[in-house]
Structure formats: structure tokens, C-alpha cells
Amino acid sequence: MSGFSFTLNATDNRARAGVISTPRGEIRTPAFMPVGTAATVKAMLPESVRETGADILLGNTYHLMLRPGAERIARLGGLHKFMNWDRPILTDSGGFQVMSLADLRKLTEDGVTFASHVDGSRHFLSPETSMEIQRLLGSDIVMAFDECPALPATEERQAEAMRLSMRWAQRSRDAFGDRPGHALFGIMQGGVLRHLREESAEALRAIGFDGYAIGGLAVGEGQEAMFDVLDYAPEMLPPDKPRYLMGVGKPDDIVGAVQRGIDMMDCVLPSRSGRTGQAWTRRGQVNIKNARHADDPRPLDEDCTCPACRGYSRAYLHHVFRAGEMISGMLLTWHNLHYYQQIMDGMRSAIGRGALDEWVAGFHEMRRGGDIPPIT
Secondary structure: OOOOEEEEEEEEOOEEEEEEEEOOEEEEEOEEEEEOOOOOOOOOOHHHHHHOOOOOEEEEHHHHHHOOOHHHHHHOOOHHHHHOOOOOEEEEOOHHHHHOOHHHEEEOOOOEEEEOOOOOOEEEEOHHHHHHHHHHHOOOEEEOOOOOOOOOOOHHHHHHHHHHHHHHHHHHHHHHOOOOOOEEEEEEOOOOOHHHHHHHHHHHHHHOOOEEEEOOOOOOOOHHHHHHHHOOHHHHOOOOOOEEEOOOOOHHHHHHHHHOOOOEEEEOHHHHHHHOOEEEEOOEEEEOOOHHHOOOOOOOOOOOOOHHHHHOOHHHHHHHHHOOOHHHHHHHHHHHHHHHHHHHHHHHHHHHHOOHHHHHHHHHHHHHOOOOOOOO
8 A cells, every 4th residue: 555645846935736645546735625524525426526626525523423433434334435435535533523512521631521412422532532433434634632722712721722732642643553544643733822833833743743734723813813823833844744724714714824835724614605505706705695696697607617607597596595495505515615626726736837926916806806796
């Protein structure tokens, strides 16, 4: 079995373009990972997700351990076979979801005991159990178990969570062991405090991982504060390893993150927006619920090649959303994921030409123009 590796092919200022190689295929970076929380990207077939240009999906340890169960998925051939996706899968550790349960969890040095949001049953998740669940799922990229406090938080709280996460990172590394062809990523924590981020990065580098994530952002701090952290945090991590920004984000978040040296991102936003009548386009966000679209024969974006734009009008998309038809979420999600992958493709190409600043200027100029005006 061939191993896991990262090749950096081009840089443009701090932005990077490369390839992550895995036994299940290559991941072109910068990469956006659609989120398949419960072994499905909502409203999409796996082959449709692939058609948008996605090289890798994200699955969720917390949700899959509760339903249908990691052991069951393993017995049925692993997550790839179970969900009919034969390319790479990254699974998060479950830490973020467990920490968000607040009053339904009990945190100790050993791990977290929590009540299932599905049926109230009690479960325990630790670095060791998270590694075992992700092994049973068969994920290609495994995330270390961490604690992610919501922001704002006191410096004491951020420091406590970061240091616990670093102790858990070592335990995750020990429990992961030697698994050729599979990768383990450590997660930097430290909130918005530079000295805590540096301490976290130093601890992660000492342990040694196949890739490094920047966690603890997109949790309430706002874009300006997030970018302030990204102005320095990626440079604290090994330059020859992938850098993954977790849970981000809107198109301008993604572009700004890539400019600051991020290689991988994930977010539920494009699929969630699609199910609620929101389309992301080159000109900004379109709310298909608005009455202005009811008689509009034009596509969402005249230059987009996704099925929603090739075959359907704004009037039709408005109608099926208002009528509560499933095809609404299917078409808008396909469009959104396609648009996100076009952003990534555009940035990869621009970085390779040394023209990212020009591409970014065009990206923002188009969005400033706003949506096409309604037909009068």
C-alpha cells in the first residue's frame, strides 16, 4: 500500500498549491471538503458530489458512533463502502460535537462522558476511543481528540482547554500507532491568543503528525479575529505538512484563509444553505425565496455549468422551494458545492501562475456588484 504524502507544487506569497497523496486518490490543495456528517452529503448522491470537483469528504465520528455505530459500519465493509464513496475520507474526532453539548457532558482528564442527543443514552469518548472508532470507520485522515471551547472565553479557560488538548494529542498519537496509508492530524488550539497558539504549535511539533489543523476558530470570534489568528498561526506549523482550517466557511472566509497559507477547509454551509433556499454565486448570496424570482426565466448564474444553472430558471427554483419539493434542496446544494469547488479550482490555478492577488481582486469586485437586477 502506498503511503500518505504532501507535495507542495507552487506558492504565491503565503498561499500554497499542492497535492496530498493517499492510497484512495489524490487531494488537490487548497481543497474544500463537503461535509457528510451521517455518511451522506445531504441532498446529494456521492457521484454528484464527485462531479462538483470534490476530492475528499468529511465524516463525523460523534454522529456515526451513535447511529448506526462504528462496529456496524466496520462489519459492513467500512465507511467508504457503506456510503459508496471510494475516494479519501477525513473524520473529525467527535470532540467539537461533544463539547457543544454543554450541560449534557462531563469532562475529565480521561475523556468526556455525555448523553446522546438521539436517545439520551450515556457514552464515553476519549483519545483512545476516538482513535478506535475512526479506525473502525476506515477513515484515511484521522483527527486527534481535542477540546474546543466556544469564544469568547477567558484566557484561563482557553489555556486550560489548549493544554488538555495537547495531552490528548499525545494520547491520540500513541493510540493511533503505525497505520501505513492512513494519516493522523494534530489540532492546534489556543483561541485568539498568540502565545497560547505558539505553545500549542510547539507541543504538536514535538509529538509529530502527518498534518496539522487549526481548531478553535469559527466558534463565535468573527472574521476579523479569525484572520488575525491566521496571519500568524499557519506559519507556526511545519511547512512540509498540510494545514487544515476546521469548520470554515463562507466564500470570503475561504479565500482569505487560502491567502494566509491554509490548504484544507470544510463547512456545512453550502449544503445547509441549499436546503434553506440560499444560493452562493459569483455575485454574492441569492435568496431564492424572494418574490422577485417568481417570474425570472434566467439561471442563478449565467456562467455556471452546474445542473441547476444549465437546466432550470430562477422562477422554477423559487417555485419548488415554495412548494416544499425535495428537488429544491438537491439543485441548490449541487449549485453551492459546485461554486465552492470552482473557487478552489480558481485559486489553485491562480497560485500556480503567481496571480492570486489578481484573482482575489476580481473575486471581490464581482461580489461587490451584487446579484443581477430583476427583470422589469
